[in-house]
Amino acid sequence: MSCRIAFFGTKPYDRDSFEKVNASFGFDIKYYKGHLNLNNIVLTQGADAVCIFVNDTADADIIDALAANGVRLLALRCAGFNNVDLEAAKGKLKIVRVPAYSPYAVAEHTLALMLSLNRKIHRAYWRTRDGNFSLHGLQGFDMHGKTAGIIGTGKIARILIHILKGLGMSVVAYDLYPDVKYAEEEGIRYGTLDEVYAAADIISLHCPLTPETRYLINEDSIAKMKDGVMIVNTGRGQLIQSNALVEGLKSKKIGSAGLDVYEEEAQYFYEDTSDKIIDDDVLARLLSFNNVIITSHQAFFTSEAMHNIALTTLQNIDDFMQGKPLVNEVKLS
Incomplete structure (x- = not known):
């Protein structure tokens, strides 16, 4: 019998x-638009595996209900599992994930945010469409010779670091487990977090979300940064305490911010809410700043990444069904 998969957040x-990828596997996939939650958990009955994304819920109640419905595998089509x-x-x-789908995609999007914020590409675009070709307020800075502070030095960060080095930037990095050989x-x-905060003209976040890194960027850490620092987050929303970010922007301590993630993004990101009022006051405030660019958790979104996500996810499920070792299994540490 073919493996049956309930696919949520489609x-x-x-x-x-x-x-396209399933043509090689032949799984029976049922696609559902809604996010997995207790209201639609009934749709998992009879499924061998359930596939979810970052904004689906898999808390204790959901886990118990999945198990009661006979589900044996939860397949995350993303890297994060918080x-x-x-x-x-x-x-x-069992829990499986996609640990890497295209680190180039995320690194390149991070660079795009940096360049757009620095050279005010978004503002220039708005102006010229209205026939305004003035340069007032659009001045940026040479990234060459500046210092980038990179927090977390995994695959994505290392690609970004290589790119930034190519621009002539110096890099100071923080990682819980510094790789001295790589640094050489x-x-x-490598430096301490405080050293990164003090030295960096641009800070980019690439660490996982853990209890230790939650709200890593907060009022205290912002106070240790250079005046006018640029902060870019393509990692996880809760790495930044959003109210502290707003205050930093208002005081001009933070010169600009590029966010591909937001701590309360689940209600908005990946959805079209253009005909509604944004009732998240913090998100609305961030959107009002002309020195803030917010994208909808799209850093991963390239054709190559989407293919790799599908291939790895379905291979994870195939390995489980055939009793093979789960190379991408998520376990308690």
Whole structure:
């Protein structure tokens, strides 16, 4: 019997990429638009596996309901798993993820945010469309010779660091487990968080979201940064305490911010809410700043990444069904 998969949070681009790859696997996939929650958990009955994304819920109640419905595998089509209660899942169902789909995609989007913020591309675009070709207020700075502070030095960060080095930037990095050999080879240095805050003209976040990194960027850490610092976050929304970010922007301590993620994004990101009022006051405030660019968690979104996500996700499921080792299994540490 073919493996049955309940697929939640489906967008047209999800279905397109998974259908193409599934031609080689032949799984029975049922696609649902809604995010997985207790109101639609009944749709998982009879499924061998459930596939979810970053804004789906997989707390203890959901885990218990999935197990009761006979689901044996929860397949995340993303790298992060902070939306899954791993303790609740222990002994009930396996969890797999896609640890890397295209680190180039995220690194390149991070660079795009940096360049757009610095050279005010978004503002120039608005102006010229209205026939305004003045340069007032559009002055940027040479990134060459400036210092980038990179927090977390995994695959994405290392690609970004290589790009920034190519622009002539110096790099100071922080990682819980610094790779001294890598630093020597790439010509960067590791420092403490305080050293990164003090030295960096641009700070980019690439660390996982853990209890230790939650609200890493807060009132205290912002106070330690250079005046006019640029902050870019293509990692996880809760790495930044949003109210502190707003205050930093208002005081001009923070010169600009590029956000591909937001701590309360689930209600808005990936959805068209253009005909509604944004009732999240903090998000609305951030959107009002002309020195803030917010994108809808799209850093990963390239054709190559979508193909890799589909391939790895379905391969994870195939390995599980065939009793093979789960190379991308998520376990409690």
